[in-house]
Amino acid sequence: MRATIRDVAEAAGVSAMAVSKVLHGRGTNVRVSDAKSELIRKVARELHYRPNQNARNFRNQKTNLIGVVFQHFEGLTEDNPYLPQMLNGVMAALFPAGYTMGICPKLVLDGSAPAIADGRFDGILWTRPDFSQASVDSFRYCGVPVVMLHAPPGSAEGIPAFCANNDLAMERVVDHLASLGHKKIAFVIDPIPALTAEGVSRKNAFCRYAKDREIQFDVILSDQSDPDLSAYVSQDRPHTAIVAYSDTQAGAILKAAEAAGIRVPGELSVVGFDSSSFCERTQPKLTSVFQPVEQMARDATNYLLTMVNDAESTWRESGAVTSLYDCHLDIRESTGPPTS
Amino acid sequence: MRATIRDVAEAAGVSAMAVSKVLHGRGTNVRVSDAKSELIRKVARELHYRPNQNARNFRNQKTNLIGVVFQHFEGLTEDNPYLPQMLNGVMAALFPAGYTMGICPKLVLDGSAPAIADGRFDGILWTRPDFSQASVDSFRYCGVPVVMLHAPPGSAEGIPAFCANNDLAMERVVDHLASLGHKKIAFVIDPIPALTAEGVSRKNAFCRYAKDREIQFDVILSDQSDPDLSAYVSQDRPHTAIVAYSDTQAGAILKAAEAAGIRVPGELSVVGFDSSSFCERTQPKLTSVFQPVEQMARDATNYLLTMVNDAESTWRESGAVTSLYDCHLDIRESTGPPTS
DNA sequence: TTGAAAGCGTTACCAA
DNA sequence: TTGGTAACGCTTTCAA
Numbered sequence: 146m147r148a149t150i151r152d153v154a155e156a157a158g159v160s161a162m163a164v165s166k167v168l169h170g171r172g173t174n175v176r177v178s179d180a181k182s183e184l185i186r187k188v189a190r191e192l193h194y195r196p197n198q199n200a201r202n203f204r205n206q207k208t209n210l211i212g213v214v215f216q217h218f219e220g221l222t223e224d225n226p227y228l229p230q231m232l233n234g235v236m237a238a239l240f241p242a243g244y245t246m247g248i249c250p251k252l253v254l255d256g257s258a259p260a261i262a263d264g265r266f267d268g269i270l271w272t273r274p275d276f277s278q279a280s281v282d283s284f285r286y287c288g289v290p291v292v293m294l295h296a297p298p299g300s301a302e303g304i305p306a307f308c309a310n311n312d313l314a315m316e317r318v319v320d321h322l323a324s325l326g327h328k329k330i331a332f333v334i335d336p337i338p339a340l341t342a343e344g345v346s347r348k349n350a351f352c353r354y355a356k357d358r359e360i361q362f363d364v365i366l367s368d369q370s371d372p373d374l375s376a377y378v379s380q381d382r383p384h385t386a387i388v389a390y391s392d393t394q395a396g397a398i399l400k401a402a403e404a405a406g407i408r409v410p411g412e413l414s415v416v417g418f419d420s421s422s423f424c425e426r427t428q429p430k431l432t433s434v435f436q437p438v439e440q441m442a443r444d445a446t447n448y449l450l451t452m453v454n455d456a457e458s459t460w461r462e463s464g465a466v467t468s469l470y471d472c473h474l475d476i477r478e479s480t481g482p483p484t485s
Numbered sequence: 486m487r488a489t490i491r492d493v494a495e496a497a498g499v500s501a502m503a504v505s506k507v508l509h510g511r512g513t514n515v516r517v518s519d520a521k522s523e524l525i526r527k528v529a530r531e532l533h534y535r536p537n538q539n540a541r542n543f544r545n546q547k548t549n550l551i552g553v554v555f556q557h558f559e560g561l562t563e564d565n566p567y568l569p570q571m572l573n574g575v576m577a578a579l580f581p582a583g584y585t586m587g588i589c590p591k592l593v594l595d596g597s598a599p600a601i602a603d604g605r606f607d608g609i610l611w612t613r614p615d616f617s618q619a620s621v622d623s624f625r626y627c628g629v630p631v632v633m634l635h636a637p638p639g640s641a642e643g644i645p646a647f648c649a650n651n652d653l654a655m656e657r658v659v660d661h662l663a664s665l666g667h668k669k670i671a672f673v674i675d676p677i678p679a680l681t682a683e684g685v686s687r688k689n690a691f692c693r694y695a696k697d698r699e700i701q702f703d704v705i706l707s708d709q710s711d712p713d714l715s716a717y718v719s720q721d722r723p724h725t726a727i728v729a730y731s732d733t734q735a736g737a738i739l740k741a742a743e744a745a746g747i748r749v750p751g752e753l754s755v756v757g758f759d760s761s762s763f764c765e766r767t768q769p770k771l772t773s774v775f776q777p778v779e780q781m782a783r784d785a786t787n788y789l790l791t792m793v794n795d796a797e798s799t800w801r802e803s804g805a806v807t808s809l810y811d812c813h814l815d816i817r818e819s820t821g822p823p824t825s
Numbered sequence: 826t827t828g829a830a831a832g833c834g835t836t837a838c839c840a841a
Numbered sequence: 842t843t844g845g846t847a848a849c850g851c852t853t854t855c856a857a
Contacts, residue, residue, distance in 0.1 A: 147628070149834055160844045162836065171836060176842055198603035200834035203543035204849060208605075210550075210587065221569035229561035229569060236588070245605075247550065248576070249585040263538035265548075265585075288487070426766055489850055500828045502852070511852055516826055540850035544833060 148192040157181075157188040164189070169196065211239055211449065212247045212266035216275050216341070225393045226421040227438060231294070234442025235270060242450055262287030268453045270294060270446060273341045274301065290452035290460065294445045298467040300342035305452075305465045307445040308343065309436040314472040315350035318388055318416050318434060319358055321474055325482045327386040327414065329361040331377040333398065334390040336366060344390060347418075351388060367394075372401045378413060385483035386414035392423045392433055399427050399479065410481035420475040429478035436472045444468065488532040497521075497528040504529070509536065551579055551789065552587045552606035556615050556681070565733045566761040567778060571634070574782025575610060582790055602627030608793045610634060610786060613681045614641065630792035630800065634785045638807040640682035645792075645805045647785040648683065649776040654812040655690035658728055658756050658774060659698055661814055665822045667726040667754065669701040671717040673738065674730040679706060684730060687758075691728060707734075712741045718753060725823035726754035732763045732773055739767050739819065750821035760815040769818035776812045784808065 150168075154161040159181055165171045167185045177185070188194075202208045213235060221228045232246075239246050247266060261269060268290040274280060281301040284291045296306040322330055332351045338344035348364055355362035363384065365377055372394075377384045389395035395417030402409050409415055409429055417424060420435035445468075452460045490508075494501040499521055505511045507525045517525070528534075542548045553575060561568045572586075579586050587606060601609060608630040614620060621641040624631045636646040662670055672691045678684035688704055695702035703724065705717055712734075717724045729735035735757030742749050749755055749769055757764060760775035785808075792800045 150836095151834075161834090162845090163843075165836060169835090178842075181843095195603055197543075197834055198605040199539070199543040199546060199548065200604075201836085202605070203537075203539040203833090203851095204835045204837095206539060206849080208539065210605075212585075221573050233561050240589075245552075245587050245589040247585050247587050249580075263535055264540075265538040265542070265550075490852095491850080501850090502829090503827070505852060509852090518826070521827090537850055541852085543835095543849090544851045544853090546833085 147197070148189075148194040150194070150196070153185065153189050153192055153194045156192060157185050159185060168194075169201075206264060208265060208267055209243060210245050210247045210266050211235075211446070211453075212249055212261055212269045214249065214261065214269055214271045216271070216273050216280070222393070225391075226423055227391070227393075227419055230421070230438040231272070231442045234439040234444075235446045237439070238443045238446035238450065244450070262289040264289075268292070268449045270442075270449055271296075271304075273338075273343065275340045275342065290449055290457075292445050292449040292452070294442060295341070295343045297342055297346035298469070300346075303465050305445075305448060306467045307441050307448070308346075308467070308469060309434075309441070309472050310469040311343065311347040311472075312350045314418070314434045314436075314474075315347060315388075316354045317472070317474045319351065319354040319360065321432075321476065321480065322386045322388075322414060322416070323358050323360060325386075325414065325480065327360070327483055329382075329384045330355060330386045330388060331363045331365050331382075331384040332388045332390075333365050333367050333372070333377070333394060335368060335394060338390050339366060347390065370397065372398050374398070374401050374405050374407065374413075378407060385412070386416070386480070388416045390418060392417040392419045392421050392431060395431055395433065395479075396423060396427055399429075399431065403428075409479050411484045414480040414483070416474075416480060424475065424477060427479070432477045432480040433475055434472050435475050437470055441468075441470055487537075488529075488534045490534070490536070493525065493529050493532055493534045496532060497525050499525060508534075509541075546604060548605060548607055549583060550585050550587045550606050551575075551786070551793075552589055552601055552609045554589065554601065554609055554611045556611070556613050556620070562733070565731075566763055567731075567733075567759055570761070570778040571612065571782045574779035574784075575786045577779070578783045578786035578790065584790070602629040604629075608632070608789045610782075610789055611636075611644075613678075613683065615680045615682065630789055632785050632789040632792070634782060635681070635683045637682055637686035638809070640686075643805050645785075645788060646807045647781050647788070648686075648807070648809055649774075649781070649812050650809040651683065651687040651812075652690045654758070654774045654776075654814075655687060655728075656694045657812070657814045659691065659694040659700065661772075661816065661820065662726045662728075662754060662756070663698050663700060665726075665754065665820065667700070667823055669722075669724045670695060670726045670728060671703045671705050671722075671724040672728045672730075673705045673707050673712070673717070673734060675707055675734060678730050687730065710737065712738050714738070714741050714745050714747065714753075718747060725752070726756070726820070728756045730758060732757035732759045732761050732771060735771055735773065735819075736763060736767055739769075739771065743768075749819055751824045754820040754823070756814075756820060764815065764817060767819070772817045772820040773815055774812050775815050777810055781808075781810055 150164050151161050154164045163177050164185050166177050167182045271291055272294045274293050274296045285303050291304050293304050293306040297308050334344055395415050398415055407413050417431045417433035420433040424431035424433045490504050491501050494504045503517050504525050506517050507522045611631055612634045614633050614636045625643050631644050633644050633646040637648050674684055735755050738755055747753050757771045757773035760773040764771035764773045
């Protein structure tokens with residue numbers, strides 16, 4: 146078997162904790178002479194001593210692992226830049242701080258949210274949380290620091306949240322379309338994001354501003370893989386613009402429009418969300434709301450790390466922060482005045 | 486503090502090990518009556534008992550965590566579908582088996598390859614390994630199962646490897662270009678992949694087949710962000726075709742050609758590698774070698790899991806497997822006969 | 826069928 | 842400045 150700290154101690158003729166102090170810097174009130182330090186290092190090298198990380202994790206109840214939880218996970222899709230961007234932000238915060246990123250949808254999908262808080266992670270980044278009280282409770286009382294990414298204020302009291310300012314974003318979208326002369330607009334979202342707190346929030350914001358601007362509107366649940374445009378662009382439902390939940394979904398709508406011979410933006414204006422590089426590749430190029438995904442992820446992760454490293458009492462008592470990110474509208478080619 | 490297994494045992498009036506048996510199924514030679522099982526479960530629920538995962542990891546020396554190591558990691562780039570595809574394959578294998586994916590370039594970049602084998606991971610998927618003997622040794626003798634992804638046969642004896650058949654791929658590429666009439670071809674690779682075992686292997690295969698087909702060739706190290714086409718398309722060096730290490734790099738070359746007013750494929754044919762969705766988005770569409778990245782990653786990960794779950798002696802003695810994946814050439818628009 | 830005890834490797838505490 | 846001892850929570854082994 147591998148050499149343990151005690152083997153090293155014995156071989157060097159010192160105590161185990163002297164070794165621990167020298168090699169790992171533990172124990173503040175302990176001092177080891179330089180000569181002994183040298184000896185210990187030498188012996189450790191000779192014995193090929195390697196600390197057992199599991200033992201240290203156990204002893205310290207600290208793993209240097211942060212769990213990234215996707216409540217609705219469908220894999221990384223090749224054409225959607227969202228996830229890579231988000232993960233980049235997370236890694237940009239974690240790696241320099243010496244943390245490892247753990248990804249584990251399974252642990253949550255099993256309904257075993259508690260399992261995620263069994264000590265294996267020092268903290269949890271909970272992305273795209275859904276709305277259910279069960280989810281909220283299991284994370285709130287899990288005993289491990291949790292930060293939410295893409296959760297609007299109020300979705301889970303007590304849990305810090307980092308989120309796009311969907312309200313402002315939808316106001317900008319509605320105003321843009323209204324100023325172009327659109328009078329009837331549909332909001333399209335597919336079933337999975339419709340379950341998330343952010344999906345609900347964005348939808349509600351859209352409805353509120355549309356109503357406020359006296360614009361007729363509809364909300365349509367759509368399967369993005371094959372959007373049925375006739376559901377909202379028809380005699381009965383003559384929408385001239387569609388606001389999609391995501392760029393990916395907006396892209397599918399553009400394709401469907403092309404297939405159906407509907408001109409964009411003449412007959413139909415389309416707006417996406419994320420303003421990723423994808424928007425430059427569509428035909429026509431997609432008008433979309435920009436949110437700084439990578440930065441949001443980095444900020445959320447850094448905040449989580451401060452929670453991990455501060456005493457629990459500090460963050461429990463200081464109350465949860467909600468950070469809202471301003472989102473501007475990148476106007477490209479897919480929106481224009483309706484031709485009637 | 487949280488209830489421990491002993492708290493439960495005491496409250497239920499049984500031994501700790503009975504609780505362990507009932508709740509975790511440990512201890513084969515132990516039997517607990519149904520009545521007691523029920524009682525134990527009930528008490529555990531009442532006390533909100535949650536097993537301490539770190540304690541279990543420590544005791545069992547098993548973490549259900551697989552480490553994915555990127556030796557040369559530059560983040561997930563928005564436009565390169567490779568990494569998402571690869572990670573999808575890994576996750577497709579890990580999650581159903583109940584494993585978590587740990588990502589940790591830092592642990593390796595620190596030169597602390599041993600750290601990766603300190604028990605925190607049950608196994609390591611080592612992607613894009615470089616060639617250095619130090620790397621090879623530290624992984625080979627790390628005491629944890631290791632599988633390499635994208636490493637050609639022979640790069641590290643004793644470590645199972647999953648890799649594209651670069652040899653066959655380059656033969657196909659060279660034959661394709663030769664049959665179109667190209668007489669002078671350059672292989673372009675940028676500095677980072679040039680350090681990896683696969684980069685070297687692919688380059689060598691290219692040279693071998695070019696020589697064999699009596700085609701003039703050059704190998705050029707290029708910074709892909711700004712390829713200097715004059716380095717290989719000029720009076721002195723009249724290459725009519727370029728074989729790039731990756732799609733991303735081929736894309737950069739297409740852009741540079743457009744900027745320089747060089748017609749593709751007329752004046753210059755370009756071939757990529759991966760045949761990802763990216764190839765459909767370039768102008769002209771990119772001819773490229775297809776490798777089944779997601780499947781390779783899934784296979785490699787599944788193999789790693791079998792190593793994790795079998796006794797070490799089994800895989801130590803059975804010798805390392807190398808799986809080579811056949812790669813076909815997807816001919817699109819970026820290759821054609823040279824116009825002279 | 827059950828229980829008691831030992832031990833995994835590390836680190837904190839206290840006594841020397 | 843140092844070293845012994847106990848403890849973290851769980852599981853295995855052995856004895857009843």
